Amino acid sequence: MATLDERLKKTIRQDIQSMHAYAIQNSAGLVKLDAMENPFRLSEALQKELGERLGRVAINRYPVVCVADVITALSTYVKLPAGCKLMLGNGSDELISLLALACDVPGASILAPLPGFVMYEMSAKLQGLKFIGVPLSTNFELDEAAMLAAIEAHRPAITWIAYPNNPTANLFDEGAVERIVAAVGKQNGLVVMDEAYQPFSSRSWMGKVTQHEHVLVMRTLSKFGLAGVRLGYMVGAAALIDEVDKVRPPYNISALNAEATLFALDHADVFAAQAEVLRAERAKLLRLLAEVPGAQPFPSDANMILVRVPDSRKAFEGMRARGVLVKNIEALHPLLKNCLRLTVGTPEENTLMIDALKASL
Ligand SMILES: *Cc1c(COP(=O)(O)O)cnc(C)c1O
Numbered sequence: 001m002a003t004l005d006e007r008l009k010k011t012i013r014q015d016i017q018s019m020h021a022y023a024i025q026n027s028a029g030l031v032k033l034d035a036m037e038n039p040f041r042l043s044e045a046l047q048k049e050l051g052e053r054l055g056r057v058a059i060n061r062y063p064v065v066c067v068a069d070v071i072t073a074l075s076t077y078v079k080l081p082a083g084c085k086l087m088l089g090n091g092s093d094e095l096i097s098l099l100a101l102a103c104d105v106p107g108a109s110i111l112a113p114l115p116g117f118v119m120y121e122m123s124a125k126l127q128g129l130k131f132i133g134v135p136l137s138t139n140f141e142l143d144e145a146a147m148l149a150a151i152e153a154h155r156p157a158i159t160w161i162a163y164p165n166n167p168t169a170n171l172f173d174e175g176a177v178e179r180i181v182a183a184v185g186k187q188n189g190l191v192v193m194d195e196a197y198q199p200f201s202s203r204s205w206m207g208k209v210t211q212h213e214h215v216l217v218m219r220t221l222s223k224f225g226l227a228g229v230r231l232g233y234m235v236g237a238a239a240l241i242d243e244v245d246k247v248r249p250p251y252n253i254s255a256l257n258a259e260a261t262l263f264a265l266d267h268a269d270v271f272a273a274q275a276e277v278l279r280a281e282r283a284k285l286l287r288l289l290a291e292v293p294g295a296q297p298f299p300s301d302a303n304m305i306l307v308r309v310p311d312s313r314k315a316f317e318g319m320r321a322r323g324v325l326v327k328n329i330e331a332l333h334p335l336l337k338n339c340l341r342l343t344v345g346t347p348e349e350n351t352l353m354i355d356a357l358k359a360s361l
Helices: 004-011 044-055 065-077 092-102 118-126 144-154 174-186 222-226 238-245 255-266 268-290 312-321 347-360
Strands: 084-089 109-114 130-135 158-162 190-194 215-220 232-237 304-308 339-343
Touching (some): 084 238, 092 118, 092 215, 092 232, 092 238, 118 130, 130 144, 144 174, 222 255, 222 268, 232 238, 268 304, 339 347
Parallel strands (some): 158 190
Antiparallel strands (some): 084 232, 215 232
16 A cells, blocks of 8 residues: 555645645734734624624524625625625635636636735636736836736736735726726636725725626725634626636535624724724824835835835844734745835834834844
8 A cells, every 4th residue: 555645646736746835924922914914803892792693693504594694784885886796705715716716718817917916826726727927017016018918918817906906005007907907808808806905995996897797896804804704705797796606615604704794794883993093004104114214115005015125034034023023025026025015003013013124124
């Protein structure tokens, strides 16, 4: 009989064997500003209410009615455009994978600007689809000519636009996005506008999906304040959502996720107030960073700020030694040389972060 090692070599896909697992930084004891989480915990009163609501959930049953209730509540929350439907994912990461699965027609490819969200490329590769990455310009705007040429050459099934983009935090020029959406429309592809950072963004595509039936808008409750719950959603033309929904595992949203989501939507005002604090903190951080000698912050429409420093490795290590964990993203893409990605935290956390950064440059 073969050893387990030999068995794995034979049975696990070669490309998966050569992959690295998704790395999550150890944050024990540190001010955690590395993953765009909402820094605010629930108040004691809300913890108690959530506990009672979760306690009443019928966990002996498969989640059916509660999930339908979440779709109804989210449809109201986003003012679902006419002719559209909304589907749920176990985080938007699951929706990203489901789209790659659903669009795996012979010769299909997936296109996204780079640097961008790593799951676009990962989902394409895991599904065995060709991935086309188109570099952004040096100021992290879309290279419109390169995007249009790549769309024409490859006719991708899916074109991803993170709006705002992660890790650069900016909203791409609206005219360029419009022209890219039109070009993909002519090639019979789909565009997904990933609005993970919508609570902090000055623009959205939600109102435009009715005019563009090849555009999907994806959002998540993770950056809104429920990263631990795992709930993403996607809106698009009803017939398109119906097709993608066929590849969704039937009970992908747990009854506990569903109840926690309904609870959060019942208290949407609390989360909206937190987002307002974070937007004000972002403005404050951008002002402070602009005054730090050697630091070059870039514009942000999200709850994170990209900043270039003289030596990002030294700054990252120095900040961590001072108790603040951010993300050194320079290895993600050559355009990100010496860049750190800072998550916007509470006022107190942000003071610690700025002080740690200044001391570490
Ligand atoms: C964080 C993030 C997501 C993933 O969100 P989950 O719902 O937590 O899976 C998707 N897209 C972008 C651009 C993100 O930054």
